[in-house]
Amino acid sequence: MMTGRLFPLLLSLAVGLTATAQTSMNVASRDAMLYEASCHLYEKGDTLTSVSMDMEWPEGLNGSVLPELQHCLTAFFFGQPSAGYREGWRNFQLQRGKEIRTMKDDRASVRRYCDMKLHCLWLEPGRYISFLACLEERGEQSVIASRHLYFTFDLIHQKILTQRDVFNQERLWRNAGIRYQFCEVLDTTSNAPLTDTVDWEHLPGQFALEGPYVRFDLGTDSVGGTYSLVSNEVIDVLFSRNFRRWLRQPLPAAGTAHLPAEAVYAALPADSVFPETMPRFEGNISEAVGQNLFYSDNHRESTPRGKVIVSFVVDVDGSLKDMVFLTVGNVVLNRAVAAALRSIHGWKPAMLHGRPVACRYNLPFIFCFR
Incomplete structure (x- = not known):
């Protein structure tokens, strides 16, 4: 099978702004995988x-x-x-x-x-x-x-x-x-x-x-x-x-209720909620994901031209866990993004009082073919 690659259209500066704007607070969502x-x-x-x-x-x-x-x-x-x-x-x-x-x-x-x-x-x-x-x-x-x-x-x-x-x-x-x-x-x-x-x-x-x-x-x-x-x-x-x-059968009208946070996110220690410094990736996260993202040509027509939002915990050793996708319309694309994120290294954990703490990190991507 021929494979194509999707590249995020986020510039380095945009990723930096997104990262600094993120908090360890949970994002309200109507969907979660x-x-x-x-x-x-x-x-x-x-x-x-x-x-x-x-x-x-x-x-x-x-x-x-x-x-x-x-x-x-x-x-x-x-x-x-x-x-x-x-x-x-x-x-x-x-x-x-x-x-x-x-x-x-x-x-x-x-x-x-x-x-x-x-x-x-x-x-x-x-x-x-x-x-x-x-x-x-x-x-x-x-x-x-x-x-x-x-x-x-x-x-x-x-x-x-x-x-x-x-x-x-x-x-x-x-x-x-x-x-x-x-x-x-x-x-x-x-x-x-x-x-x-x-x-x-x-x-x-x-x-x-x-x-x-x-x-x-x-x-x-x-x-x-x-x-x-x-x-x-x-x-x-x-x-x-x-x-x-x-x-x-017509689908029911979409509701406005969000999922309860405890059903979506794993509980973290209290010191993980407001760290002094947020987790960060050493390098350009868009480029790193793009280089490791493999996505079949057969799915190109169904690829959304919009955001894919993933939330995960950067653990004290820099590993990623509790990876939750808040956009679920394209399960094949989500699977490819999850695999790409797991394959790259370079995350530095959040810090509090001079020691690393586990912290949630919310990351949006915008994709299109190049």
Whole structure:
């Protein structure tokens, strides 16, 4: 795939003014998507657990914290429904014991590994958001548990869409001719050669809406890696009347309420709120991000000519954490910006009384192609 680069049109002076104008105060927002990529190590008795996270977590959209979606995601990843990511993650941590920095060289210890991934597939503002969620738990010798979930969350009715919500069940399961053609479509549009492991009689299983396409999980692995991406026009005959009406349904009027700060931002120590000096980047942050920003040519037409606002914490060691995007209209661009920010170094932490403190930093970008 050919790749293009996006370059911020912020001059060095503009970035400097933006940085000095920033405070460690939280920015009120109606939308927020957390981009979390981190590794953690826990000790409980003789068990060491390594947790790897790669999350694109919706903390709220259009002024709503989306309680039903939060319950679904926290139950999937953390074992019990919670009000949101932060509460669910805290409960999960408590179950894993004390966080430590390095893996002990102790042959008597039991080692466990947990990999979590949440990937946003599509956001249709005001109507729906789609995801692939993956969770795998491993021991030293084998996989203990592995599962994944493709799904679409209806933002209008605050629910996960089921097959009955989307497809005409009579045509999908009982019309032999249509069903045969449907399976042929799945076969020809698969992203990988199919084997005898495909259970054609029980397809479709999991699915997710992606704008002009529907992604069908073919169920050949535990991570959702084999799928068919099918054009809506090709399977139009399978859509139910209710689904067609839902697609045409006018969106509710946009509200004015902002998300509660505690649902969007991680709590920081009191001395982080008003430091003597703010975090700063050594160099030109626009150039640094532009040089490390890779964005597919296929998405150029959907790239907004406006602001992308990201808020993150510059930790005492200059690393970035708790990265939250307050503009969520283009999830692909946000993902590219998050990756670029993680790949660059040169941040200096905020200072208070001569010592570094963790501090939130709010950074707007303006993008266009060059």
